[in-house]
Amino acid sequence: MIQEPRVGVFICHCGHNIAAKVDVKQVADYAKTLPNVIVSHHYVFMCSTVGQELIREEIKKHNLNRVVVAACSPSMHEPTFRTAIESAGLNKYLLEMANIREHCSWAHSDKEAATEKAKDLVRMAVAKASLLEPLEEEEFPVSPTVLVLGGGVAGMRAAIDLAEWGFNVYLVEKNPTLGGRAALTGWLTNNRRGADVVNNLINKIVDNKNIHVFTNAELVEFSGFPGNFKAKIKVNPRFVNEKCILCGECEIECPIEVSNEYQYGLSRRKAIFFPFKAAYPPIYVIDQRVCIKCGECVKACQYGAINLAEQSLTLDLNVGAIVIATGYDPYHPPKGEYAYGLHNNIITLFQLERLLDEDGPTQGKLIIGGAVPKRIAFILCVGSRNTTPSSKNYCSRMCCTSTLINAIKIKEKYPDIDVYVLYQDINTYGNDETLYEQAGEKLVKFIKFEKPPTVDISPEGIVIDVYETTIQEEISIPVDALVLSVGMVPRRDQNELIATTRASCGEDGFIREVHLKLNPVEAPTHGIFLAGAVTGPKNIIESIRAGSAAASKVATLLSEGKVRTEPFTANVNEERCSGCRICVGLCPYKAISLREINDRMVAYVERALCMGCGTCSAACPSGAMQQYGFKDIQIMAQVVAATGGGIK
């Protein structure tokens, strides 16, 4: 049975984060008066080596068998304190944390009430701690394969690093080709092109046999636990096989023409098409949504590469971890915002990049509305820094840099074009500041605004009225072409992704990572890793870097070959179970089944499948089903302590 509880209470100052609003000494003294509490201390930083050393010594000195730490949120340092008490020989689940920082000192201004609340929280923690039992983690073998979702630069880099490390990688990309948004990016710093970067990465992927690429494929189902995830991939039909030699005959015959999303709508493409020069796999693809299956392409193809009857197939993969690198969407200004959509000389930065790119619709010539503009203006922060009603309230980080790169490229190719950049703050951070200097030398004109400019279409062209804050004057600039430097927004289809992978999104709509600063590439749920612009706006270099960082984190999870799971699974008390089957239907993971013990049908929990949600134990009429770590008596003790009814 549970040995006689000897509880040690440790209160943290957290510098003056807690000490400023909670009288830690008073709480420590109060803790001594609580039942089962043998000793209580308070120290500046409990999470530091000194703090942890203090806990270890106290456990040995008073042979404590329960520890309560009143400090920050368990999501911050529960693992730290667990390993601390484990190294003192105590089972690491005999720990209860009282959150007196985020839930108390940071949230309340009145010091006296906050101290009172801290005492209650410590009392609740001690009440539960006294009833805690030692638990053992479950170890499971791990499959050394990784699913990378998204074939952009981040996903590709993650796949390459994982494969070179020794894992088997499934690279799943929704579009018919790898490369993502970076392939459509034109010029980058030191004269590199997005397509070249993508090409280098694709070459590395092609000659690495550990990477299995599935394009035109999407994740439909995802379940299991870290190290043993089950992923169901649906590979949509491409209708064209390897025999295709990219001759393009079929494309000529195809009657259907739609706007080409690989040129952001600047040119049109056929139903059967090849995305762009550096696309991989180098095979044509038929766009299922618009193809009317007229069969013209089949007739035109001498190599018999096209088969319109191809069906989609689904794959069931058993993977150890998943790297989500699904990237972002460019912000699409609503019609009328800065007169977008009312004049075809008003384009977005992404479209401009396509125009300046050799593989673009105009082979790199800056032809907007049929002619090379004499005057072109960029408006920054479109869709970011809530400049317009439908904008997001964050800075999209990369639009300044890419705007200046393209402005410099325009001035290099067409020196006598007048280029204006309307900005709030030029965010060319780090070494990109040289871009700001080069833009100056290339005679690019900068106009600072605070109130967003207004764009109106007049007979003689586009006129931008803006109040230039540094000269305190309202000026109007007639231009021939206007580029809206749009920012990055979360993908439209992100909700399906969240539904399947259980990730969650933060205030800015991008997927939330565990900690913004210290683990930017891990999702709160173990085994799920985030790379690239899926967690927030990034430029190509940062996305690539996040890709390899995610690979590294996957390696830390899977390198040992086995993984330990949290022991908060459900467990049945056979004597009390009446076999009423209520729990069996409830379990979303189908971890509960009935088995016969001395001729009575009794519930049985398969620990490998149980994720520890506790729904079954709440519904069990007889209380036979209990969740380790959150047993009814433990929670009841907390409830009683919370209302002050129980221990006074």
Next chain:
Amino acid sequence: MSKPVLVIGGGISGIQATIDLAKHGVEVYLVERNPSIGGKMAQLDKTFPTLDCASCILTPKMAEVLRYNNIKLLTYSEVQEVKGNVGDFTVKILRKPRYVDWDKCTGCGTCTERCPVKVPDEYNVKLGQRKAIYIEYPQAVPRKALIDYSHCLRLNPPPDLKEKAKGKPLCGACEKVCPTKAIDYNQQPEIIELNVAAIILATGLELYDASNIPEYGYGKYQNVYTNLEFERIVSSTGPTNGNIIRRSDGKPPKRIAWIQCVGSRDVRFNHYCSAFCCMAATKQAILAKELLPEVDTTIYYMDMRAFGKGFYEFYKRAMTEFGVKYVRGKVVKITERQDNKNLLLFYEDTIHSYMKKDEFDMVVLSVAVRPNRITAAPVKTDKGGFIQIMDPYMDTVTSTTEGIFVIGGAAEARDIPDSVTMASSAAIKASTIAKKCVVEQTIITSGERA
């Protein structure tokens, strides 16, 4: 076990790379020049934009470094020489003498109380004092004492005391009082030689010397601080344990100004932008407002660069919730008023287009950052001293020499999230090489090139 990997520099990026490598099952040597790992982040009080306390998120990582037995910590040591190529680097490391036997020392600190010599404390950017025998800071890892040779009366007695003592050893207070008899005055420097598969340079950043810009009067005027000094002042473990007081009269200031781009974005000093000082200044302004609610804080900037995740909301919160004032204009000159040692800032308020002079009790300079000199490693550096990356669009961390990776501030001025991401990125590449070396050894006999 595979061939080890060497990480040079124990700041947050070095620590993160070391932990990742350890989790990959690779043996890691972490070399750090100071007595303790933690780097610049250990000197910070809070970090933007989440206002977590820096040591709350750093100390657990430092503690984690001690928990892995495949991490070998070599602090207070410097890399003398690096030779060889990828998969087979031979490295000479000089372990500077600490004059304390670190196996016996428990870090109890009684020796520091007895030591008579007071010396300016580098951890508190010379604002506070420490003894000749000292522990770098309370949460240091490893938490061990060491003697500062140049100031210790026993090891290096000043000439006048020397002849007075006529050959008799002086002082020795720490030896008398040390409970575990850990003091060892004749400890010698030792050279350690390692053969490693890959090297990760995480040598980090240091502040540019603000006295190179005489107009700001840093060093001359008492109430002009660098942002690191102010960080120490506002930190609860700092020299003034958390209350903001002026150096000239010890009273809390009523008006504090932050000046951005001191030595950055300036062709006369450093062309590049130091990336994080806009947000660091905003954070410090919020900290000042939290400690002194009625203080008036103003930040003089040219472009407020709030580009990262959560940064712009943080900047907006500082403006609306905490009432931090932002003025667009570059402060070019500071003069000190003789009577109350207040400071007059000369700037043009570019939103109203005329020159203004404002008086402040305290001025904090957001000084540019420079990379720490790394002489031993055979890598090319650009004129600013930053280590060059071979191809930023390919794998963003390999330096010009294959097998040597560079992360964090050593390659470009950058903030903590980017440094940590770079650290993990270098870790996977280094452990791939290290793993290959193992394979290489076992099948070398069959002559097949891995």
Next chain:
Amino acid sequence: MSTNNYEPRIVVFACNWCSYAAIDLAGTSRKLYPPNVRVIRVMCSGRVDPQFVLEAFKNGADGVIVAGCRPPSDCHYINGNIKALRRFTLFKRLLEELGIEKERFRLEWISAAEADKWVRVVNEMLEELRRLGPLKAEAVSV
């Protein structure tokens, strides 16, 4: 008629993945709210047994909040929150029969990013509880 020094006590059952993270976020972004709440962490809102709520009322709690992830697809365990929704819709009717005003119990969906919603829920509930005054003894003497 709210008695002057009466401070209502609210017991909150918060699911670890969403609501508890939202309460943490309220702390980190310094969104201040009255300190009358005591939060108990459970792995999923599905784990909250109506028994616990009754136990809270019996022991003098003036209000109880069960907070979980936002349906339909936020729940970390696929549909734990839907089970809670089913249980507590029924439970609300039971409360009325027991004579406990239905404003004293709230089932709220708070995702990890909605710190403002958490603060709003706490303030609203406190207002109502101050209006209702302390819990009448006979209702809970069952």
Next chain:
Amino acid sequence: MKATPYISFKDINREIIELGGKGIFKCYQCGACTATCAIAEGMFISFRRVIKYSQLGLVDKLRRDLVPWLCNVHGDCIEACPRNANPCEILASLRRYQSVLYDWTGISRWWYFSTLKKKLLAIIILSGISILGLLSLFSTSIMNYLSMNIFVNLPNLLPIGLLIVLLSISLLVSNGYRMYKFVGGGKEYTVRFFDALKRVLSFWIKSENEAMKIPDKRIRILEHMFILAGIIMYIFLVLLYLIYPIIYSLNPYNYVLMIGRYIAAIMLVVGAGLPFVKRVSKSQKIHWYYKLFRHSTDWVGLGFVFAIGLTGLLMNIFNDLHIYSLTYVVYVIHIGIVFPFLILEVPFGKHNHWLYKTIANYVSARRGLIRGEILE
């Protein structure tokens, strides 16, 4: 309010850059130049803003702005600029551009944009014409003065001289009036006339005294002072020459006039000569200021003053040595230089800043742009 019409031709930028403002695009509007400038410390003006006008090519605002004329070329802004955009030189180019804008005849435009060779050619032609005209009209009277072995300023040269002076001044004043109109003279006046005058004078005396304390600024101010004093004395002497006969009768003052003439000439020679030599020399230790103003109009401006001074000096020497034939030769050359100086340089060239600077200071003083605190 409807935005002001905006005509931005890229050639405005090209023109300003050609006039020496190649730094206008390095500027990222930080305001360091205004912040360090002693003039800006005493007045509510911003040099940064006018550089932005030039960057954006806002001609109407450039025409309306009097800030470039308030710059006294102290040069502190050059060290303060974080982008090495050299604000001092930009403001010089804006002054040149503005004098082109003010000039209605178009000669200024030609004058500022032509090469040094073209200017020298024009000057030589003009001085050739004036010399030939002079000789053709007065060679006979010169001959008989020579025969009488006396040197007399040709009395009947007077009407032509007066005519030329009137022409030059009227051209200059007409452009000055246009500037006064552009700058919006007469409007937004808040300070009364005499107060404004008092403020301007005391402001300039105070700021120049401060500048005098700094050695390398002191030399430049002295050089400029020499030229100024030289020209004023020269004008004074010419006026005196008009009423010469009356003075002549008061014989005792004759030597005063002689000394005055020498001093004026020497002042011009030294004042213009020193900077001229420093500008020409390539050696390193020459102060950056002299490497700055190397626009063709600067060379011509200084050259004129130096030549007038030199010829004036020689004329006096020969006159006192009674070698009247040489005196007359130099006298003819002297007039040959003065006439193009009056016709070209004064109304259109660098020397129009006498009038424009005074207008700019007057208008800004009347508008109360001069701050109070600097004065006490």
